[in-house]
Every structure is written in structure tokens, then in C-alpha cells.
């Protein structure tokens with residue numbers, strides 16, 4: 001059942017014990033949204049936890065300090081933040097399917113899988129929706145709440161550079177500044193600092209990406225062996241798929257990586273006027289027009305070839 005913001009706020013007001021779920025390969029938005037919602041609900045006198053996500057990386061682990069539980073508390077009202085489909089939940093949470101009461105999300109290509117949902121595809125980040133809900137709940141908010149919101153807002157907009165960035169995004173960010181968030185420090189940490197390993201993998205990408213269609217499209221397939229030899233962590237690879245898109249002239253960039261279990265992970269980035277989901281839906285994935293993803297059950301080279309074909313077909 002689709003809810004309005006007001007109805008969602010009422011549902012949150014009417015319940016007292018919450019458990020919040022985040023998506024696999026958790027990013028700043030799913031974690032920032034979950035942390036802000038959890039902290040906000042606690043400020044309102046409610047009991048709230050975030051279910052410990054086994055894939056949280058050191059880069060974002062500070063967000064969940066003191067907020068996580070490892071098992072589902074009894075009678076918890078389960079909410080997910082930034083989760084577009086059942087496939088986006090960590091595999092070990094499959095038993096929670098059907099028990100999720102409310103989904104708060106901003107993915108346009110999302111599938112309904114919870115009892116209630118608030119989905120706002122025009123919102124650049126899920127964190128902006130959480131901000132609005134906390135306002136409707138008249139939650140006072142404090143610096144930790146707004147720190148978490150700022151991480152979600154800034155990471156999903158590439159620090160306010162992506163085309164999804166709206167007036168609303170800046171209003172939410174302004175509220176963060178007003179609440180005492182040190183945006184300079186967070187921006188330095190999140191966007192102005194690279195490990196040497198990340199720079200080395202970028203150098204590898206520059207040398208090995210395939211430019212198609214007169215240089216308007218890029219396909220980059222990164223073998224796991226290369227990641228291992230460079231020594232990158234998942235944090236180093238965060239949003240790496242945006243990098244080939246930064247080459248002048250490239251409108252759509254596809255980045256493929258091998259997972260440990262032999263699957264291939266596809267991430268597509270597109271500039272306005274091009275829809276990244278045109279590629280990912282062909283492989284059972286989804287996402288946003290500017291940023292989308294899918295898992296492909298093929299070895300890396302075959303997957304890259306399949307992606308190249310689809311790109312040449314859907315972007316004539």
C-alpha cells in the first residue's frame with residue numbers, strides 16, 4: 001500500500017519499537033537514512049535499532065555506532081531505508097521477506113514488496129525523505145541526526161554535483177549546516193581524500209577501458225585479480241563506476257567487477273538525456289536514470305561483451 005508522507009509520519013508516530021534495514025553493499029544513503037531515522041525515533045522517546053549489516057565498510061561504520069542489533073527484536077516494526085527490491089537485501093535476511101512493514105525509498109524502478117511504502121523518486125536521496133518525516137514528527141533533531149542525514153544527502157548526489165541535486169537537496173543540506181554539521185570535514189573525508197590504491201585502480205581503468213561510439217560510451221571490466229594485486233578494499237572501490245564517466249565526451253559508462261562467488265556486478269552511470277536503467281533492466285537490475293546496477297550471471301569477459309552489445313542497441 002502506498003502511503004503519503006503524512007500517513008507515513010502517522011504510522012511512525014503510532015508505533016514504538018522499530019528495527020531498520022539497509023541494503024546490501026550499503027552506501028552512505030542507506031546507512032545515513034537508517035541512522036538518522038533511528039536516532040530521530042529515539043529522540044522521540046521510542047525504541048529503535050538498525051539491524052547490523054554484515055557488509056558495512058569502515059568508511060561508514062561510524063554512522064551506526066551504538067545503533068545496531070544482530071537479531072530481530074520481538075514485536076519490532078520493521079522499516080527499510082533506500083531498499084528498492086528484495087534482491088537488494090543482504091542474502092541472510094531472506095527470512096524477513098513478508099515481515100517488512102514499511103519501506104522508505106527513492107528508487108523509481110523499485111518493486112513493491114512491503115506492506116506499506118513511501119517512495120519519492122524525485123528525491124535525490126532517501127535521507128531527504130527521512131528529513132521530511134522527522135520534521136512532520138516534530139522531532140527536534142540534533143547534530144548526530146543531521147550528520148547522518150548529510151552523509152546520505154551528499155553521497156547520493158556526489159557532493160551536490162549529480163543531476164538529481166535539487167532545491168530540496170540544498171534545503172535539506174542547509175538544515176544540516178544549521179544543526180551544526182561540519183560539512184567541510186565530512187566533504188574532505190568523503191570526497192577529497194583518495195587512498196593510493198584507489199588512485200592506482202583509476203590508473204588501471206584509464207589504461208584498460210574500452211571507448212565505443214566515437215568515445216561517447218565506455219565499458220570497463222575489472223578482473224578480480226587486478227583488484228587483488230592493487231590491494232583495493234571495498235571502500236576504495238566505492239562509486240568507482242562514476243570514474244569512467246568523468247572522461248570528456250563519455251555519456252554512458254558501464255563498469256563491471258567480478259564478485260568472489262563468480263558473478264559479475266554491473267554499474268552504469270549516465271549523463272542527463274541518457275537512461276542508465278535501459279541497460280541494467282536487460283540484466284534484471286534497476287536503479288536511477290543517472291546511476292543503475294545489475295548482477296550478471298556470466299564470467300567477466302562474456303558479461304562485458306553482452307553489456308557492450310546492449311549499449312550499442314539501446315543508445316543508437
Ligand SMILES: [Mn+2]
Nearest residue numbers: 029082126156
Ligand atoms: Mn539512495
